[in-house]
Amino acid sequence: MNVMQQPIPNGQPLAEALIHKYESVAHLYESNAFEEASWTRRMEWLDRTEHLRIDRKKIVGCLTQFNQKYNNYEAVHTSLSLLEQSGTLAISGGQQSGLFTGPLLVIYKAISIIKAAQYGSELLNRPVVPVFWIAGEDHDWDEVNHTYVLSPDLQINRIRLAREDQHRSPVSKVSISEEMWESSLTELETLLAGSEFKEHLLAELGQLCRESDTLTIAFAKLLGKWFGKYGLILLDSADEGLRKLEAPVFEAIIEQNDELEQAYLDTAKEVAQLGLTAQADVVEGGANLFYIHGQDRLLLFKQEGKFADRKQQVSFTKDELLAELHQHPERFSNNVLTRPLMQDSLLPVLGAVLGGGEIAYWGLTGKAFQVLGLQMPILLPRMSFTVIEGTLHKHMDKYELKWEDIISPEKFADKRKTWLSEQDQWKIEDQFANIKSSFTGMYEPLIEQLGHVQAGLLKLGNANKDKIVDQIEYLQNRAMDALARSNEAGMRHFDRIEYSLYPQHKPQERVYNVFYYLNRYGEGWIDQLMEIPYDVTGSHRVIYV
Helix, strand or coil: CEEEECCCCCCCHHHHHHHHCHHHHCCCCCCCCCCHHHHHHHHHHHHHCHHHCCCHHHHHHHHHHHHHHHCCCHHHHHHHHHHCCCCCEEEEEEECCCHHHCEHHHHHHHHHHHHHHHHHHHHHCCCEEEEEEECCCCCCHHHHCEEEEECCCCCEEEEECCCCCCCCCCHHHCCCCHHHHHHHHHHHHHHCCCCCCHHHHHHHHHHHHHCCCCHHHHHHHHHHHHHHHHCCEEEECCCHHHHHHHHHHHHHHHHCHHHHHHHHHHHHHHHHHCCCCCCCCCCCCEEEEEEEECCEEEEEEEECCEEECCCCCCEECHHHHHHHHHHCHHHEEECCCCHHHHHHHHCCEEEEEECHHHHHHHCCCHHHHHHCCCCCCEEEECCEEEEECHHHHHHHHHCCCCHHHHCCHHHHHHHHHHHHHHCCCCCHHHHHHHHHHHHHHHHHHHHHHHHHHCHHHHHHHHHHHHHHHHHHHHHHHHHHHHHHHHCHHHHHHHHHHHHHHCHHHCCHHHCEECHHHHHHHCCHHHHHHHCCCCCCCCCEEEEEC
C-alpha cells in the first residue's frame, strides 16, 4: 500500500478557509487545530469547566449499557473507564447510520477519530478517548436507506432498503424486518465479484444484520467489529437513557431560545458578508429543536408566543414545553445547529472530527456556544482518501492520465475524446467538419439568392439547410459510435477509471461502500488503513493498492 498526497476540490469555502486561511475566519471558530497551543488552551478550558457538563459518571454509565450490547470489546471498556476519570478528554465525530455503514467516508471518519485521539493524547500527555456519535435521532430515511456498489460489469448499482410507511421517525426507531435485510443482502451478494473472502464476509454480515432490528444496531455492530479493538466508543443520539441525562441541556436551549436564535442569525449575516452561503437553515423564529409526536419528528418554530411545528400538529407555550420535557425527555431532539452544543455539554470534547460541510455549518454556532457558557472545540478535518487499485494505475499510465484529469469531468472527457480521435486513421471528424463547411459555404449563397426570387424561399431554404446538416451530424455520430465500438477495450478502460475513482462526478469516498474493498482485500484492509499516518489537516491522499 503506497500513499501519496493529492488535492481534491473541497467544495466548502469555509472549510478551505479554516485549513488554509484561518485568520480570515478566526471570528467564526475558537481554535486553530494546526497550532499546538490551541490544543493546550482547549485542555485547560475543559479542566476549568468540568462543572458545566453532565456528570461524566452518569454519561459513562449510559454509554456502557449501549456498548455492552453492540460494541463489547476490551479496548472499548478501557476507553469507557478512562472517560469516567476526571481529566480524560474525548475526540468525537459522527455520522448517520447508513446501510452496511453507507459510503466509505464513514470508515475514514472513524479512523480519523481514533487517530486524532492518539495524536491528542501524545501531544498533551493526557488520556484522550475516541467517541463516534451515531446520529440515530435523524429522520431522513432516504439519506441512510441505500448504498452503492460498482459491479463487475461497470454498473454503479444502488442497494436500497424499501420501507412502506412515510413517517418521519428517528432512524434508530425504524424497525427492519428479516425480509428487508434478506433483499438487500441478496443484492449485495449478486453485485460483488467472486473472491476468496466473499463467502465468509457475507455469512458474517448476514448473521449480524438478521440479529439487528434497526439500521443503527447493525451500524454499531459493524463499527464495533472493525474498530472496537482500537477503543472506539459508540454513542446513539436517540438513546432514551442518554436523553434523560440531556434534559437540563434541552431546558437551557428552551429557556435561552431567543438568545440562541439571535446568535445563529447574527453569525449567518457574518458568513454572508464573507460572500458565502450558510450551510444550514437559519430562519427567523426557528427554535432549532425537534419534537417527536407519535411516529414523526417535527421541527419546532416560535409562533405567537408558542412553540409549534409548521402544520400546527403540536403547539406549546414555553412553560408547557418545559413541563413536557420534564415528563418526556425522550420526545426531544436536536437539529444540526444545537447538536454541537449538546455534544459539548455531554462530553469533554477536545476536538470534533468533521467533513467539509459540517465544518461549514459549525461556523454558524460560535456565538451559540457562548450563550450557553461553552466554547467551540477544536475542529479537525476528516482524513480523505481515494483508493486506486493496481490495474487502474496501469490504465492511467497507459493513457497518460494525471490525477488532475480524473477529478475534472471536463478534462477527463477531453482526454477520452482525444484518445479516441487518435485511433481514427480515417480522420472522420475532420472529414465531416470539412463536408459541413463546404456544404454550408455553397448552400448559403444559393439560399440568399432564392430569397430574392420569393421571400418565403429564404425561410424554407434555411430550414432545409438545417435538416441536411442534422443528417450529416447524425451520420457523423453513428460513425463515431462505430469507432468507439471498434476500440471498446480502451473505452472500457476509461469507464473503469471514471466509475472507480470519480463516480457520478463525486469523490469515490462519497459514493461507494466499504464491502467492495473488503471483498477484494479482506477485513485486514481496514487495519492497513489504520497504519496510515494521521494528518491533522485532513488533506486528501491517494492509496495505491
